[in-house]
Amino acid sequence: MKNNENIVLEVKNLSKLFGKNKVPAFEMMKKGSDKKEVAKKLGVTVAVNDVSFQVERGKIFVLIGLSGSGKSTVVRCLNLLQKPTSGDILFEGKSILSFDKKELLEYRRHKVSMVFQSFGLMSHRNVLENVAYGLEVRGTKKAEREERAREIIQMVGLEGWEEMNISQLSGGMRQRVGIARALANDPDILLMDEPFSALDPLVRQDMQFELLSIQKKLNKTVVFITHDINEAFKLGDMVAIMKDGKIIQMDTPENMAANPVNEYVENFINSADKGQIYSVKHIMQTPSCMMRTKDGANHALKLMRDNSVSSAYVVGDKLELIGILTLDDAMKVRAGEMPMQEAIVRDILTTSEDTLISDLLAVAASAKYPIAVVDEENHLKGIVSKAAVLSSLV
Ligand SMILES: Nc1ncnc2c1ncn2[C@@H]1O[C@H](COP(=O)(O)OP(=O)(O)O)[C@@H](O)[C@H]1O
Ligand SMILES: [Mg+2]
Structure with a gap:
């Protein structure tokens, strides 16, 4: 167990089931049935199955797995876009499930920010207005929020594009706007759900580099989702690999590459480029x-x-x-x-x-x-x- 002070987020035995027969589904799972059997027998989707992990402050925690393995559901639970079926999520030691309305609002506005794959930008607003949006919602005065937005825009390499319309931007630039918008809120934690998956490889490498340097500079905690093992190993201080709603291995990239727990992990890792795992x-x-x-x-x-x-x-x-x-x-x-x-x-x-x-x-x-x-x-x-x-x- 790590020093508690350093743990920003703690996920404890998180499960999320979709469907009506959740109680019998849990019974089946307790007896050892897997996702497929539960779906077949009860029509319940076990999206997340007894997942636990801790995220250290200032680190990048990566969840990786194939499509449908439950990554997005986990990350949506972290800001309560999805309500866990069971388990708990602690932010700085306090259960976010116990938050009242006001605390939850505060948590979502100031503590966590989400960056999506699909950008989620407002097309009728320009770059500056998109980046300043979160501050606007918070009630920050116009001059102040624009100043802050300009700083962040510069940081993500979009200086000079402030007045540009979103529709005029390339995919890579839109994603920079998405990151800038999340950063403008100055959250403790950035939640990033496959933010770079839609980008072509070169732009993607640029963005990975950009994220690493921003993260170092601002010392943000990041929960990053990807289905790309190279991206996971490049970015992650800690990597958790998910399959059928469960975490099957969680370790540093180097340890995972050196000691895969089973063939599944091994195959995943074999598809990785070794140069992306090992450092100087x-x-x-x-x-x-x-x-x-x-x-x-x-x-x-x-x-x-x-x-x-x-x-x-x-x-x-x-x-x-x-x-x-x-x-x-x-x-x-x-x-x-x-x-x-x-x-x-x-x-x-x-x-x-x-x-x-x-x-x-x-x-x-x-x-x-x-x-x-x-x-x-x-x-x-x-x-x-x-x-x-x-x-x-x-
Ligand atoms: N709102 C929902 N209703 C029903 N099933 C869902 C819902 N969201 C996700 N699922 C199911 O949960 C499982 C995990 O999905 P998801 O978390 O999106 O996986 P990933 O992000 O790894 O692709 C999938 O089987 C998916 O079909
Ligand atoms: Mg997903």
Whole structure:
């Protein structure tokens, strides 16, 4: 069990049945009948069957499954667009089922915002008015809501399109408007039901990237639904895979990929692109050759010789990355043909531990030296070679 403070949403034994004979349906389920048997015998659809999960603040929780597996129903229960048949949903420790009208309104206006696949925008309003809509409903003054809307519009990359009519926008741009509208409410939680599924692949990748950067910047909690395993693994801090209304596995993408609980999950994962699962930290190596500027060319050459490599990473006192010294240049420095400061190549490729390998492919292919992995303060954490990148994909 995680620290409660960090848990924004907790779903406990949630079930949602559609149809009249719910009580006998529960009886059948208790005795082990599955969705199909209950539907056949009683005409009851078990959309969600005893689902439990927790969503941590500032994380992206992904629900993935085939069409009809119950994803939308779960997410609709989270803002009570659907009423659970049984189970509970806690927001910051309080049951949303116990909310009175006023609390529920407050919850829907300020705590959760939904982004749909079908955009759900108002076509007779322009971009700015659509984004400002939630604030308008809340009674925010015009000048204030427009200022806020403009900020968000800029953030989702729609600056200059404020006055444009929705009908003039492409699918990708409409979805940006949808996200901006949800963000304008400044909710704690974004609920996103297959928001990118209708977009073509390139636009979709842009939007995934955009969502990740917005989420990092604003530290939003996101519940994201998809039927695409690549999207799930790319976005999810935690991924739950659903089948017939049940969660059959819930884990980080890496753990799930490493230990699928059954063949169903395994098949799902096999359809994924490996580069989308593993990040740089899984393949990076400790730089065998690290030196400081004051170490001098002789020391550098010895290091390279001892480690059979042709370059060394030059770091400062706090391990901050300065650049690379190549074998050729180190020899020139030793021969007095070049000062050390000039010999250090400072313009080198860097990446972070969390970068997905797929996002590194293009640069790795053309990189002259192994790519340096640095943290936010530019401290050298490791290196990734071209060979490591390419071999991780097979
Ligand atoms: N309003 C409804 N009335 C009856 N059955 C529904 C309703 N909504 C969803 N269902 C059924 O519940 C199951 C789960 O649906 P849904 O949550 O939409 O799945 P997903 O989003 O994973 O495609 C499906 O079998 C679907 O037909
Ligand atoms: Mg759905």
